[in-house]
Amino acid sequence: MTGTAPNSTAPKTVGAAKLAVRVSAITTLNALVTRFEFQRIDGTDFPTFSGGAHTVVEMMDGEKKRLNPYSLMSDPAELSTYAISVRRDDQGRGGSLFMHQKIKVGDEMALSYPVNLFVLDLRARKHLFVAGGIGITPFLAQIKQLEAIGGNWELHYSCRSPDLGSYVDELTENYPHATSVYYDDKKQSIDLDNLLDGQPFGTHLYVCGPKGMIDWVRKTATATGWPQAHVHHEEFLAPQPGRPFAVRLKKSELTVEVGAQESLLEAIERLGVDAPYLCRGGACGQCETDVLDSDGTFLHRDHWLEDDEKESGEKIMPCVSRFEGKILVLNR
Amino acid sequence: MTLQFNTETFRDDYSFHNSQRAIDRFPFPFHEDSYMYAVNMERHQGGPADSVYEKRFDVDEHYVAEMADRAKVLDDDPLRCQSLPHMTLAGWDLLELIMVSKSEEYPDFFELHREGREWYWINKPLGIEDHFTFMDDTTLPYGPMEYITRQTQGDFCVLDQREDNLWMDAGMVTTQADWSLDFDIGMNFFEWHAPVPLAHEKGIFKRALKFLLNIQQGAPARRLNWTMTVNPLLDTSPENYHKWGIQKTTLTSENIGAKQHLRVELQTFFRLPRSNALVFPIRCYLMSFQDIVSKPKWGRRLNRVVRDLPEELAAYKGFIANRPLMLDYLSQFDDGLPTSFGVWPDEHITPTLQR
Ligand code: HEM
Ligand code: FES
Numbered sequence: 001m002t003g004t005a006p007n008s009t010a011p012k013t014v015g016a017a018k019l020a021v022r023v024s025a026i027t028t029l030n031a032l033v034t035r036f037e038f039q040r041i042d043g044t045d046f047p048t049f050s051g052g053a054h055t056v057v058e059m060m061d062g063e064k065k066r067l068n069p070y071s072l073m074s075d076p077a078e079l080s081t082y083a084i085s086v087r088r089d090d091q092g093r094g095g096s097l098f099m100h101q102k103i104k105v106g107d108e109m110a111l112s113y114p115v116n117l118f119v120l121d122l123r124a125r126k127h128l129f130v131a132g133g134i135g136i137t138p139f140l141a142q143i144k145q146l147e148a149i150g151g152n153w154e155l156h157y158s159c160r161s162p163d164l165g166s167y168v169d170e171l172t173e174n175y176p177h178a179t180s181v182y183y184d185d186k187k188q189s190i191d192l193d194n195l196l197d198g199q200p201f202g203t204h205l206y207v208c209g210p211k212g213m214i215d216w217v218r219k220t221a222t223a224t225g226w227p228q229a230h231v232h233h234e235e236f237l238a239p240q241p242g243r244p245f246a247v248r249l250k251k252s253e254l255t256v257e258v259g260a261q262e263s264l265l266e267a268i269e270r271l272g273v274d275a276p277y278l279c280r281g282g283a284c285g286q287c288e289t290d291v292l293d294s295d296g297t298f299l300h301r302d303h304w305l306e307d308d309e310k311e312s313g314e315k316i317m318p319c320v321s322r323f324e325g326k327i328l329v330l331n332r
Numbered sequence: 333m334t335l336q337f338n339t340e341t342f343r344d345d346y347s348f349h350n351s352q353r354a355i356d357r358f359p360f361p362f363h364e365d366s367y368m369y370a371v372n373m374e375r376h377q378g379g380p381a382d383s384v385y386e387k388r389f390d391v392d393e394h395y396v397a398e399m400a401d402r403a404k405v406l407d408d409d410p411l412r413c414q415s416l417p418h419m420t421l422a423g424w425d426l427l428e429l430i431m432v433s434k435s436e437e438y439p440d441f442f443e444l445h446r447e448g449r450e451w452y453w454i455n456k457p458l459g460i461e462d463h464f465t466f467m468d469d470t471t472l473p474y475g476p477m478e479y480i481t482r483q484t485q486g487d488f489c490v491l492d493q494r495e496d497n498l499w500m501d502a503g504m505v506t507t508q509a510d511w512s513l514d515f516d517i518g519m520n521f522f523e524w525h526a527p528v529p530l531a532h533e534k535g536i537f538k539r540a541l542k543f544l545l546n547i548q549q550g551a552p553a554r555r556l557n558w559t560m561t562v563n564p565l566l567d568t569s570p571e572n573y574h575k576w577g578i579q580k581t582t583l584t585s586e587n588i589g590a591k592q593h594l595r596v597e598l599q600t601f602f603r604l605p606r607s608n609a610l611v612f613p614i615r616c617y618l619m620s621f622q623d624i625v626s627k628p629k630w631g632r633r634l635n636r637v638v639r640d641l642p643e644e645l646a647a648y649k650g651f652i653a654n655r656p657l658m659l660d661y662l663s664q665f666d667d668g669l670p671t672s673f674g675v676w677p678d679e680h681i682t683p684t685l686q687r
Binding site: 017047048049050076113114115116119121122123145149228229278284285286 | 418419421425428492493494495542545546548549550551605606607608
């Protein structure tokens with residue numbers, strides 16, 4: 001379905017063109033977080049985007065191509081520059097370390113077109129934002145977007161310590177009445193029950209942060225009677241390392257060994273097989289792949305497949321999910 | 333570009349006609365000798381030179397006449413254009429998309445000059461020149477969606493995306509195949525598709541929706557749909573069924589070649605950047621049976637498709653009563669020879685009709 005229909009009148013290309021960029025500024029915000037700014041190599045403006053959108057950053061780490069999604073945090077009205085903030089993850093698979101250690105001003109890279117899986121509901125009378133740590137980034141763009149149209153918003157932002165509070169100064173200075181900050185090391189925490197209880201009719205709630213926080217906010221919202229359609233969350237799963245496994249790609253007639261540090265999607269791409277994706281984080285559904293044969297256990301980690309689809313063993317989302325066992329054959 | 337705009341009507345005396353160029357580039361929708369609903373989507377990133385697939389928004393010889401017809405429909409029934417309050421931003425997105433596309437792809441006809449938010453738009457075929465402030469509704473004579481779709485061929489549905497669904501929260505719909513924006517406004521993807529036979533059971537809509545929700549900015553998609561219309565009528569709406577439904581009974585074996593039209597919709601899908609809405613332009617191309625059979629491959633194939641189409645589809649598309657008459661006519665152009673795969677007329681390799 002993603003490819004070309006049999007009556008095809010279309011040129012055969014997959015996805016939107018990439019954006020060729022140069023790193024125009026690098027700013028260290030604190031011990032963990034660094035901001036990267038990009039400009040287009042051809043000097044033109046970037047595509048317009050909406051607050052909450054992310055871009056997939058393509059990193060050439062020697063032979064290895066890394067693709068990591070990051071929220072765009074710059075002002076959607078300012079299209080000469082795109083900016084992202086990257087939190088260093090020493091336990092991760094190396095993408096954020098690569099950004100922190102290897103990328104210099106002037107380097108050339110490629111970005112995907114913006115994709116928004118965390119949009120503002122423009123019917124909302126008020127937007128209530130709950131952020132944890134680096135989860136602040138999509139809200140920075142959304143706040144600028146709402147400020148431009150006089151939207152009504154309020155932010156509750158929880159950080160580990162003042163030292164690690166990325167963008168706290170900017171937010172409290174510019175929007176003192178709309179911003180509340182909570183520091184873990186000062187034993188401050190969001191009084192969620194009260195916060196959710198006191199909201200005017202027509203408020204939408206948005207949460208972005210660590211998994212524990214997202215679960216807590218969503219559960220509390222459900223328990224206090226918030227309609228599901230008014231509660232939005234953004235959670236990028238990073239692919240998890242795991243045991244290596246072999247996979248057979250039927251259509252391409254290839255077999256590949258998926259390394260411990262590599263995702264199934266990355267292994268497929270390494271062979272030069274064109275596989276669709278958008279978010280690379282188990283949320284968008286674009287990479288859904290049919291399983292033709294298997295003998296083993298699926299480690300489904302996505303937010304996309306329904307439970308019965310996961311149990312059926314007929315589908316896998318290769319951007320985040322893995323497999324343990326003897327045989328795995330995919331329709332790719 | 334040497335495009336001449338026709339002086340013609342889509343009502344009353346029906347002076348609508350297709351030039352040889354229009355016949356040659358008609359988007360014939362059947363890639364094989366039978367038809368069934370499918371998730372027939374592909375990228376909308378160009379196509380063969382001069383085909384209707386080449387540009388993001390095709391402008392053809394019917395442009396000026398179609399816009400005049402739209403203006404008449406709107407005069408009689410303003411509810412053909414509606415936009416719920418939260419969709420204004422999407423309207424600006426759409427205005428930008430169309431103005432930028434048309435001025436890049438048809439620089440002889442359309443110009444867009446931008447100084448920050450101060451924009452100057454020139455539409456030469458329609459004789460329009462306007463200065464306005466982008467994102468300021470008070471500087472245009474209509475809302476942004478209405479303004480630009482009064483200047484663009486095809487119907488437009490603007491869909492809000494939320495709760496993993498699409499919602500028909502705005503649109504300009506004056507050239508539709510028997511459905512109503514006023515009825516569908518505010519509905520979601522499954523609700524407005526409810527009347528369609530067979531496709532739900534085949535899981536087509538579930539898969540189509542997943543595809544649409546993931547359409548990415550910069551990577552638009554397209555598909556074709558088709559139906560049948562007696563007389564070259566653009567406005568076959570339920571609101572006016574009393575006017576056009578009855579025309580289906582005027583078909584005779586003498587007039588069918590000229591009166592019966594295959595109606596093809598080139599449907600495209602674009603993600604809009606600020607609102608994250610999806611816009612769904614539905615561009616209608618009409619061609620008479622006698623023009624279709626001028627291409628031997630298309631004549632043979634149309635006969636076979638119409639003959640073998642399941643009853644449910646012929647009934648839904650509203651031509652089951654006239655099917656025998658159509659087949660009497662079309663079978664004259666089908667000698668049973670094989671046809672080549674794909675939608676193109678392939679005239680250089682297609683034998684002429686053997687009688
Ligand atoms: C978001 C974009 C879309 C909109 C706004 C839309 C709208 C509509 C509407 C209003 C109808 C008429 C229903 C009636 O009888 O009242 C229709 C029919 C139909 N739609 Fe869609 N549609 C969309 C996308 C799609 C897609 C992606 C498919 C892909 C399979 C599809 C398949 C169909 C089919 C098969 C019919 C029946 C048409 C016929 O036989 O003439 N639609 N659509
Ligand atoms: S790429 Fe989005 S779910 Fe896999």
